[in-house]
Amino acid sequence: MTQDELFKVLVAHCKEYGFIFPSSEIYDGLAAVYDYGQMGVELKNNIKKYWWDAMNRLHENIVGIDAAVFMHPNTWVASGHVAAFNDPLIDNRDSKKRYRADNLIEDYLGKIEEKIEKEVEKGRKRFGESFDEAKFRETNPNVLREKARYDEIHERYKKAEETNNFDEYKQIILDCGIVCSISGTKNWTDVRQFNLMFSTQFGSTGEGADKVYLRPETAQCIFVDYINVQKTGRMKIPFGISQIGKAFRNEVVARQFIFRMREFEQMEMEFFCKPGTEMEWFAYWKEERMKWHKALGFGDDNYRFHDHEKLAHYANAATDIEFRFPFGFKELEGIHSRTDFDLGNHQKLSGRNLQYFDPETGEKYTPYCVETSIGVDRMFLTVLSHAYTQEELENGESRVVLRIPAALAPVKVAVLPLLKNDERLTGMAQEIMKDLRYDFACQYEEKDTIGRRYRRQDAIGTPFCVTVDHDSLEDGCVTLRDRDTMAQERVPVAELRARIDAKVNLTNLLRKL
Numbered sequence: 001m002t003q004d005e006l007f008k009v010l011v012a013h014c015k016e017y018g019f020i021f022p023s024s025e026i027y028d029g030l031a032a033v034y035d036y037g038q039m040g041v042e043l044k045n046n047i048k049k050y051w052w053d054a055m056n057r058l059h060e061n062i063v064g065i066d067a068a069v070f071m072h073p074n075t076w077v078a079s080g081h082v083a084a085f086n087d088p089l090i091d092n093r094d095s096k097k098r099y100r101a102d103n104l105i106e107d108y109l110g111k112i113e114e115k116i117e118k119e120v121e122k123g124r125k126r127f128g129e130s131f132d133e134a135k136f137r138e139t140n141p142n143v144l145r146e147k148a149r150y151d152e153i154h155e156r157y158k159k160a161e162e163t164n165n166f167d168e169y170k171q172i173i174l175d176c177g178i179v180c181s182i183s184g185t186k187n188w189t190d191v192r193q194f195n196l197m198f199s200t201q202f203g204s205t206g207e208g209a210d211k212v213y214l215r216p217e218t219a220q221c222i223f224v225d226y227i228n229v230q231k232t233g234r235m236k237i238p239f240g241i242s243q244i245g246k247a248f249r250n251e252v253v254a255r256q257f258i259f260r261m262r263e264f265e266q267m268e269m270e271f272f273c274k275p276g277t278e279m280e281w282f283a284y285w286k287e288e289r290m291k292w293h294k295a296l297g298f299g300d301d302n303y304r305f306h307d308h309e310k311l312a313h314y315a316n317a318a319t320d321i322e323f324r325f326p327f328g329f330k331e332l333e334g335i336h337s338r339t340d341f342d343l344g345n346h347q348k349l350s351g352r353n354l355q356y357f358d359p360e361t362g363e364k365y366t367p368y369c370v371e372t373s374i375g376v377d378r379m380f381l382t383v384l385s386h387a388y389t390q391e392e393l394e395n396g397e398s399r400v401v402l403r404i405p406a407a408l409a410p411v412k413v414a415v416l417p418l419l420k421n422d423e424r425l426t427g428m429a430q431e432i433m434k435d436l437r438y439d440f441a442c443q444y445e446e447k448d449t450i451g452r453r454y455r456r457q458d459a460i461g462t463p464f465c466v467t468v469d470h471d472s473l474e475d476g477c478v479t480l481r482d483r484d485t486m487a488q489e490r491v492p493v494a495e496l497r498a499r500i501d502a503k504v505n506l507t508n509l510l511r512k513l
């Protein structure tokens, strides 16, 4: 199965097992908006708890907030979003389909790269063991021609990006002969700016002040609340403020399922430090966040840093943690050293003093800030795309299993009476479930054969199944089945809690950090 096909199967699986549904599906859905179903919400909450506890419990100098989605409109003037949170748009006149001009060019560049790689692969096959890749890349005429084409377009594109030259964007698209994937034509409109913020009307607060935005990031709430938290929490620099919450962006091209959505959730932390120390903290948070990802055991090779060459005007260092999604390495989390840009601008526009007074040195300054920012939904996709596995079993059967880290699994234990029409078995199973549910998310299932029930639990990633059979009535033991190994073990009911807890407790994951 290709990665593309696998991704489609994963999307279908998410719907079939109650993880994610298209929003308002009975009305044919709403583009790039999704609902989390009964399984999805549990997994999502577990991901959030892993992040929240790692930030707030394991760092004495980080506290959390939960701010409103609506904010004073000046927030977005100060942050620069009103002026500059834009994407370059282009329409195809024949299909009426809208694209991001930068994406069209980047996809085109990506295709040239693919061609080069294919050429190299051909060489590798042709020359076998004697293949010298570096030499081949330097001398093969096809590779050299494509590389020269790539460099020329790339350079023009980067210049156009730096100078916001939209005429040049369009010219590149025309010169490269890029066509609309629907109409197949080059009948393009001019490129224009499109602000990604959603706006709405807010009460009747007077002229000009009634247009508010749905926040496009949660970070600004933290900057605006910074002084309240610092004073009421008597926080000493360096310290951090974390938040999990919804964000909204009118993405021009929203695709790849929950990778790019119009309504999504972010987990952001702003770490305030003394100017001049920000690079140390930037390095610290890079390492800290990578540790958090790697502790999940998805394979260290599936992560990489992508340091930004071109920095946003407010940043003096920036990197992305990229994950190998089924559609390639893509940004999962951003870590930015944002200087005093945000606090400084809010200070200017609000007229409030947001300076920090250092009681030890007597200094006053506007703190610098290092930000870590990750999308909950993108993290959800990371977990599921790594967890989804199709397996051929030794007995010739196959199974789909979600190998979700046990601490994040939506259901921790399923309790299953072997037969549904024997009240002694169902009664004992229900008793066990009623007891376990105080500690773990449990499911009780009695319908279908035991084999089918195991498959259903595998498909939602339940780490343990507990089966009650006739022997259980005699010896007080049950069968404990492990999702990953499928090993089955007889365990006294009294030992169940400890056995399950040892594997599913979030503490185990947090202790790895």
Ligand code: GAP
Pocket (backbone or CB within 6 Å): 216, 217, 218, 219, 249, 251, 258, 259, 260, 261, 262, 264, 265, 266, 268, 331, 332, 333, 334, 371, 373, 374, 375, 376, 377, 378
């Ligand atoms: N405060 C900084 C900030 O918002 P960003 O790179 O625009 O930076 C941070 O977003 C993270 O939020 C991304 O790394 C990604 O995980 C997530 N994210 C951004 N836009 C998203 C979208 N449209 N859909 C889903 N997740 C998104």
